[in-house]
Amino acid sequence: MNFGRKWWSLVAMMAAVLLTASCAGAGAIGSGDGRRVLRVAVVSNPQMEDMQELVGEFEQQHPDVRVRFISLPENQARDKITQSVATGSGQFDVVMVSNYETPIWAANGWLHDLDSRMTATPGYDKDDFIPSIRESLSYQGRMHAAPFYGETALLNYRKDLFQQAGLTMPENPTWQQVADMAAKLDDDASGRAGICLRGLPGWGEVMAPLNTMINSFGGRWFDPQWNAQLDSPEVREAANFYVNLVRDYGEPGASSSGFSECLTEFGQGNAAMMFDSTSSAGTLEDPKESNVSGKVGYANAPTGPGGKPASWLYTWALAVPKTTEMPDEAWDFIAWSTSKDYLRTVGENLGWQNLPPGSRQSTYEMPEYKKAAAAFGQQTLHGIGRVDQTKPSSQPTPYEGLQFVRIPEFVDLGTRVSQQMSAAISGAKTVDEALEQAQQYAETVGENYRP
Template identity: 55%
Template sequence: MRTTLAAATAAVALALTGCAGAGAVGGGDGERIVVAIVSNPQMQDAISLQDEFRAAHPGVDVQFVSLPENEARAKITASVATGGGEFDVVMISNYETPMWAENGWIENLQPYIERTDGYDAEDFVPSVREALSSDGDMYSVPFYGESSFLAYRTDLFEQAGLEMPAKPTWDEVQDLAAELDAPEEDFSGICLRGLAGWGEVMAPMTAAMNTFGGGWFDEDWNATVDSPESRKGIEAYIETLRSSGQPGAATSGFGDCLTRFAQGQSAMWYDATSMVSAVEDPSSSTVAGKVGYVPAPVAETESAGWLYSWSLAIPSTSEHKDAAWDFVSWMTDKEYIKLVGEEIGWERVPPGSRLSTYEIPEYAKVSEAYADETLDAMNGATQESAMAKPVPYPGLQFVGIPEFQDLGTRVGQQMSAAIAGQITVDEAIAQSQRYAETVSETYRNEEGQ
């Protein structure tokens, strides 16, 4: 595996400017670890529960660096790839884990897992456990796992006399969004990510490209961003967003859509299944109990979901690996799931990581509307079901190669600009194809093509 660091080196300056957004937890004389995480709601819950961690591990002080997704990715990648050593625990995903394990950037966690009584790695959702492993050993452990599905307001559909198909197509989603769109009331028919970033707009857009029969590269590493099939997926996504999406869509990421949908400003939202922890929380969501969930929109494929996990890893440069594992194992253990449920609310439990979560009676009750849908989406997220043609890379909503952080970011900028109307869709696709061709040349040359 090559260690191309285009995205990482571009972000080194950011990583070394200090820990913006950091907050110390503890403050005693114990061993201090620095934990870099994404500032999603579930991660903020973990920060709020640190008194429980301190009680169990009084010798460990935790300092958090909590940042928005795009910034966190850049800072973490830069630090780990360059051996910066700023962090003892990092939040990464099934995109980074196999590559970073092969590069020797993160610790093999299997020995830690095997000597930790009751940790039970076999309880992790099998598809997630496999995605976070290299040669059978886990190199990161899941905080939560996700696929994607379509959330919709059951009450509004009933009032409008509309019925959500059990397995909606993109055409049907476009029609339903248009029916319910009311921009004069600051209400959108649908909310979709438009924010630039390989993990923002390009996640659902890549899934759309896949289900229309396209993708990033064909089996021979030819770039296919401008293929007729990929174009259909891109156009369907952007057209849906332009015609019936939220205002300011080009700056909307997961967090923005979550806020908008939870506050009753959109009729539908296609995104990660992890949304349920906030959407169904009655203390912060005005639509809790009024939402239905169906599979991700399809076109030519059987399914269109993705597989993703925010997970915790220990950089090989950490000088506090045992203390880091104390924290990692605490935040990903069965008991943490119960702690969140009892202290914050069962709706806020991190979903999709452990099978036993779905056997807890309290969680089973509150998750009745989405538990099966979440697990079905995760179990069905395979290339065989979500892609029309074989590809030479791992991943569904991403391309599992080192260059993708930079490539996906560049293409995401083009697509976001098209969503904003700054350039045409044709211009965005043409430039994106050129970016992809630069990457494809390297892989074709390697294989002697």
């Protein structure tokens, strides 16, 4: 597949202007105490916050290095990391990327090939990574990023509320069943939503669950000839279903709720269900972080009329930009934070339910983790293992990706479409109006791929 070097060159030129101020002093890698500073850009999710809490162990092992984290909310982190890598600014030594960016950036020559380093590092065991995760971070058969955690999607639900309402959650629910249960459990008087769903603009925010719903309804972004399909009956049905579900039974202010906000709402007991990443389970089961610990059940991703479950495959991973002046130290940090030993460190210091999930197969063989993750561990492993990102829809597509379209233009296209859908959720426009504009955006991109 053509990963669009011309497109990324345009991104680089546009981003250079934005980075002029923020890159001042980017080449200064010395600290006041004589140690070299390793600059690590991450997303501010709970597992990454745990990494920052434990980094002292790495610094003890590498006394000549001090780690400086740049931790930002998901949308901001994506923008800043993309701008830095695309422009070659050298602003970061380690960057958090996903299985969307990694093959594209590797094809453009922006990332170090980590495969040989993985093989040469004693005990690292790259073959222990879950195969679907390992393959998603590879380009031409070689890994260019190491998974920190992997995820698919599950439907989280309050077992106690279901019991009180006389409801039973099917192991494999349909979206219609989810909507029916949300209607019965929604309680405005007590401030409890029937379900929490993302509505925040961002290709990795609202578009993640919405894309998987579109897939489950038999929709797609493009047909095999790259004709845009965002105004098709299947996409229209899915988009209306999502918007109506969150408007009728979702959390207040849903158009500004992303992953972190939904995790907080559900964890505080303000929603009866949440459809989102499996990475949320560890936080929800931590009594120090969650008011619903021990009360949560986990069902498989709902299925739509298209016959496919609304599952996804995603991994937050760590990569080394070609521009770093500290590639050896960068790899040492990645090897530490994605190793089997790091997982044990998390368990022993922060609780076994807090292990970064979905990266290594051996995680699910650890007795301590099996006990702590009994409610969700095997479902997560099974869900990640069964997804096929090469066939996102029941209809044929010319692209890969379940909650994204793996083409370089999706950074802009997905963001623009997400803004339209968020506006529909907020009531600023109708779903038809949002999809009409989204179709125009997609058609412009599709024209670049047609002969």
